[in-house]
Amino acid sequence: MRKLFPSYLTGAILAIIGYIAGSQFVYHRIGSDNQPAGPNFTEQGMVVGFALFFIGWLIGIGALKYPFTWLLALKDPDHEEEMRLAGKDAGIIRYFKFTTDHKVVGIQYLVLVLIMLGFGGLGALLIRSELMRPGALLFPTETYNTIVTMHGMLMILATITFFIGPFGNFIVPIMIGARDMAFPRLNALSFAILVPAIVIFLSIPFWGYGQANGYGGGVQTGWTVYGPIATQTGMGMTALATAVILAGFSSILGAVNVITTIITMRAPGMRWTRMPMTVWGIFGAALLAALGTSSFAVDLLLILLDRIYKTSFFAASTGGNAVGAGGGNAWLSQNLFWFFGHPEVYLIVLPAFGIVCDVVAVFSRKPIFSYKMGVLGIMGVCVVSFLVWQHHEFVSGWAPELRFWYMATTELISVPTGFVFLVLLGTLWRGRIWMTLPMMFALSFLWNFVIGGLSGVFLSDVPLDVQLHGGMFVTAHFHYTIVGGALMCFFAAVAYWFPKMTGRMLDEKLGWIAFWGIQIGFNVAFLSMFIAGLQGMPRRVADYDPAFATANFITSIFAFLLIASVALYFYNIVISWVAGKKAVANPWGALSLEWQTPTPVPLENFEEIPVVTSAPFQYTQETVEAEAAAEPAAGQAAG
Amino acid sequence: MDTAVPASGHGEHAAASHIDEERKVRLGMLFYVLTDVTFVIFMLVAYPWLRSYNTDQGWFPFQHMRLPDQGTTVTLLLLMVVSAVFYFIGYMGIRAGNQWILRIGMLISLVLMLIALVGQIRFMGSQQFSTGDGTFADTWLLFSGYHIYHLLWATFLGLGVTHRAFRGRYTKEKHLGVVTIGYFWYWAALTPILIFILMTALPPKL
């Protein structure tokens, strides 16, 4: 019983007490009578409640112990205390409390991300069910728009986390030969912040749903939460803004930690040019997260102020149904949003670039082809991605005279992206290719991402964007990059590192079935969605013209196949985790550092910090031939 | 191969040997402050933006509206600057190994910070305008509020540093906490200067 204090259980209890105390304090001590011009006390109560929910959670799990021992100048924690906090000999309970060991945090992130993807996928299922035929099939538009918003935002939160979180925490420190992250407590904290953020986020549908203000409950805005409509829409917006600000804070803290770890914690001899590409990818993504996220946080903060205190950062006062007091500018919201929003999509994709390069190198049994070009590609995309955001506003009317410049940067970004393709093709060529599950997902990245990238070039061109913007073509395009590119790499990464993270092998047979289901379902569904976009179907509509019926029907049917296959893959993860084949330390014959540690990885990773003497994945002719000679003739058995 | 050859014969097994702990902590704090800097920059963007669009004359709608008192603004700003200067003096003291300069410096800077905090809250509350009185009022209150958030953080950190200084936790060799919290302290003092410059270069009244 003592083990349960502090743990997530006490955290949850204090969080709930905190929410009730905070909101009731506002309603009873500050006010509850909402006047049109005065503050909105209902939502003020929500925000204060969420804040205390968050603080109660942190106190309950014991995350704030260290700041206060520091403040009171009590005894500084010694090594033994640190080890206890890292979950030494704590058993399974260490996954349910504030634990600083980076491997525990990595697993916690992995589970949370899978849950988020599950909820997001449920949203996708509901959306595609509604859109299967024209007409209002299942939901009122109020529900449909809320589902669209939640699907979008939740998937974004999941995808910006699903490399930096699980793999950035579990794998990167071992990969660079460190004993832990640079700031283990901060690391545990950034996960601890994400949990209440997701809980608050998932409460969105319950806020003000069905309220009679004429604009709907939940959130009617889409994940872009543009200017005045975010002020106008239902109370769910307040929950969304609070949750996403918290998640952004978590992502910033995590990014700072990852950057510092990679800069300062590399093992002797691990020069910048010797890091595996995964580390480069996650490094680039962390830079984007650290520098871009604030922009969205400011946007959401201003939305909250507009909603609660009736400021008017985004709302103009023209006309009859104006939202708010007036004087605001909607383009400010768009720019704040997209200055984060565009680097954000590269934040998702950069680690995918890195991981896919590593996976392809390992399973081609070759060094990465033209390593420097790969690094240049990743870092080039990282830098240029801050200069392209206006292409989301080609038709917004804001600064049309700048379009030629943003068109140039947007098309330019395809050049460093192309470097990554060269690296991949060069690594594959004349390799000794071993078709494992991770390799199959990595190869599917080639196919999917080239379609996503090429359709992006269509959209970067202003005259075409004027036609295609805000339509299903865009939806299909970014699903090709994020699902077809990043999610496939996530699946590859899960399959690749599963033996190291869980000590068991992911079932290849089930994985193989899921893989083909995913590829077929995904490609047919979204190619068909491209057609709907070309036909002129707008995005985020609950209902549509019968002219788009065929394309949508095909999309829906194959989206169901995709969702079912992803569910099968998730089932495979769960079943293999519980009862999979036990894995050896290095089943893939990979050469990077994490595979040289025993499985399960001991608490401080290495008995002795290794000294690195060469670039990653230096497979040679001799080693590969020796391996080939040692194999059974079929060559199919897992190493 | 990414050869992991165990270090042998150099006694290089201790975790700390190849990692510069001080550099790590300083770098981490600098990056954290950098994210705060980006936050402030994006917030400041709202001011010239809304001012230049001045949608429906909503920037400064009531021409009789009184501006925040310049004298108070400058006084609060100077308080912050002096506080940062004393912080720096305290830091120089511990670098020279003098505990008392550190303690006095920290204490004075903390007290000044507290005065600035209380002053800023009273200043914000005493304005004739409130939210919804045009976008200048909104941005001013936003900056003011964020500055208070900065001051709260700085006060919390300052309490810790001062307390620890009086407990003698910092030495000539080991005073990393003073350095890193200094980064935040200086940045908190720099923010109102940036805002002041912005509002002087682009005066509220069009």
Place this chain on the structure above:
Amino acid sequence: MDDASVSPPTPPTPPGPPARAATPASTNHIARAAIIWAVCTAIAIVVFLLVAPHVVEWGILPAAASNRSDEINTVMWIFTLLSIPVFFMVVVFGGYAAFAFNRRRGRAGGTFLPSRRLPVVWIIISFVLVTFLYVYGLSFLNQVNAQEGNNPLVVNVTGEQWLWNFSYPQYGNAQSTALELPVNRPVIFHIQSVDVQHSFWIPAFGIKQDAVPGETTTISATPETIGTYVVRCAELCGLYHAYMETPVYVVSAGDFDTWVHAQVTPVPTSSSSSFIQPNVLPAEAANRASWRTSSVAEG
């Protein structure tokens, strides 16, 4: 492979004779893949050229009813034609490698090492392609920005949750909730919004411009084909965004004159309050789109 981790690092060695033995030296994989690539590209281009003239007829692209549409379709054809070889470049070489160098074929690999030339060639080609696309797009960009001269018709468009209002200032502010335009006369739309952002989109004209509260945005086009088209809202604007559609009638100049003069007495436009009652049922909102002949029936 565990022993590999502790063996001293060896620099990558050039291919030795044993590797040659595993793959006959006669097999020129690059040439083979290049031939496959060329064939795939050629087939795809031929198919594309056969399909392209029919896409409007098959409903894959909206009817081309304005001077913008042809430009857009031309750009789209050029981009698609250029994408085909790039797509097959990646897919064919990747796919070929996956099959030909699979370890089940029993060869030991590791022979294709970076040359200096390939990355340089790759960079040059990608820059050339991008520059071409950019310059090509730029030439059309200027046309998008160009204002229409020659006696243009001015239409003031106001987006409102969830409908469009149009007024014709040159015709005594005639008002309408459907858009009627004369054929072959340039039109300038001045677009505003009274509440939240909308986006004024006529797919058949190939124009789209956001309606932003507090600002006026502008876009222009010349309708060239008589017919009935549609204005859609392309920016999620709340509850009934999906139903924010209005017909566009492109008619002859004479018909337009008759129509517009009949509208001159400004019909009291649905003011914000009288338009949609807050608790309107989705079905009622769907009925608003009933001009769409079969949508509601099918739903």
